[in-house]
Amino acid sequence: MTEAVTRPTLEAVAARAGVSRATVSRVVNGGDGVREPLVERVRRAVEELGYVPNQAARSLVTRRHDAVAVVIAEPETRVFADPFFALQLRGISKELTAHDNQLVLLLTEGRDDHARVGRYLAGGHVDGALVFSLHLDDALPGLIRGAGVPTVFGGRPGWSDGTPRAVYVDSDNRGGARAAVRHLVGLGRTRIAHITGALDQTSAVDRLDGFRDVMAEADPRLVVEGDFTPAGGERAMRELLDRCPDLDAVFAANDLTAAGALRVLRERGRRVPDDVAVIGFDDMLPVAEQTDPPLTTIRQDIEEMGRLMARLLLRRLDPRNADDTDTAPSPGVVLPTTLVRRASA
Numbered sequence: 001m002t003e004a005v006t007r008p009t010l011e012a013v014a015a016r017a018g019v020s021r022a023t024v025s026r027v028v029n030g031g032d033g034v035r036e037p038l039v040e041r042v043r044r045a046v047e048e049l050g051y052v053p054n055q056a057a058r059s060l061v062t063r064r065h066d067a068v069a070v071v072i073a074e075p076e077t078r079v080f081a082d083p084f085f086a087l088q089l090r091g092i093s094k095e096l097t098a099h100d101n102q103l104v105l106l107l108t109e110g111r112d113d114h115a116r117v118g119r120y121l122a123g124g125h126v127d128g129a130l131v132f133s134l135h136l137d138d139a140l141p142g143l144i145r146g147a148g149v150p151t152v153f154g155g156r157p158g159w160s161d162g163t164p165r166a167v168y169v170d171s172d173n174r175g176g177a178r179a180a181v182r183h184l185v186g187l188g189r190t191r192i193a194h195i196t197g198a199l200d201q202t203s204a205v206d207r208l209d210g211f212r213d214v215m216a217e218a219d220p221r222l223v224v225e226g227d228f229t230p231a232g233g234e235r236a237m238r239e240l241l242d243r244c245p246d247l248d249a250v251f252a253a254n255d256l257t258a259a260g261a262l263r264v265l266r267e268r269g270r271r272v273p274d275d276v277a278v279i280g281f282d283d284m285l286p287v288a289e290q291t292d293p294p295l296t297t298i299r300q301d302i303e304e305m306g307r308l309m310a311r312l313l314l315r316r317l318d319p320r321n322a323d324d325t326d327t328a329p330s331p332g333v334v335l336p337t338t339l340v341r342r343a344s345a
Contacts, residue, residue, distance in 0.1 A: 178214055252280050255283070299338045
């Protein structure tokens with residue numbers, strides 16, 4: 001048998017610091033009204049004794065759980081196969097960890113999971129939510145609004161359920177798409193195709209709009225819908241080659257789609273970039289640098305998007321989390337994109 005380890009108590013910290021239990025409680029729980037010399041004495045005592053606050057008791061005082069739900073509106077198989085989600089989660093995790101908040105990951109396998117997520121958020125388990133990869137017919141925004149938790153969305157909102165001033169972080173999808181297509185035009189390509197993402201997501205719609213901004217007169221057969229996956233890129237590339245065998249360039253909605261397209265072009269004996277130039281979107285290094293040839297793409301800072309989402313939420317939860325560089329929150333923050341040239345175009 002092992003002996004039970006006695007955990008330091010508030011009373012022990014108070015005795016070590018020479019202050020009252022109430023003073024220790026205010027310092028430990030982030031309360032105001034304690035003079036700085038006493039705060040330092042309490043902090044030293046906490047460190048010397050190895051005191052760890054009881055989270056349940058702390059929540060009763062602060063009404064905070066120091067936990068944030070991250071809701072990804074995609075099935076588990078998609079989330080763990082796509083490096084986009086890993087990069088965004090890394091940015092979120094870094095920011096939450098820096099502010100001593102826990103990340104609670106919630107995935108949705110289908111519509112049956114939406115009600116479960118809504119109940120969890122409404123149950124008071126977390127202080128707020130970060131939500132991304134939403135689809136246009138998604139019920140989640142309404143359920144989250146009903147739960148009444150502060151929320152920041154990843155991606156431009158595309159719903160109209162009455163959600164007032166939804167705060168979101170996105171990249172300049174439309175501008176990035178324009179830059180990609182203009183680059184292909186500058187290379188002298190004239191039969192430029194586009195493999196879209198899933199068109200029930202605003203990022204895919206914005207990238208398609210950017211393509212059309214430059215290629216307003218393009219043959220409609222040169223646009224095929226994909227789904228942001230390698231398999232979707234392969235399927236769409238085969239369809240494009242069957243429809244328009246004379247195409248000489250492809251703008252793919254993301255790097256995974258471009259990777260699938262490159263495999264089909266190689267199978268069909270098309271040289272890249274000699275016969276067909278290819279550009280992706282994301283600049284996910286595990287993908288873009290390992291395709292054959294390495295992929296020219298539009299870079300969006302995915303990790304920074306996640307970090308900024310978490311930062312905006314923490315600022316909403318506690319204005320003290322803002323720093324000197326913060327400005328007043330606006331409904332949407334759109335990060336710039338840049339063209340990264342490699343061998344494929």
